[in-house]
Amino acid sequence: MFSAAPPRTPHFAARMRKRQKTLEQYTALFLINALKNKV
16 A cells, blocks of 8 residues: 655654554554454
C-alpha cells in the first residue's frame, strides 16, 4: 500500500495524524481477521 519512503509533506503528515485512530482500528481488524483465518 504505502511506499518504503513516503513523501515528507505537511499535507501527508496531517493526513497521518488525522488517520492515526483509523489506522489503529484497521490494525485491530487485521489481527482479528488473521486469527479467524488461522482457525
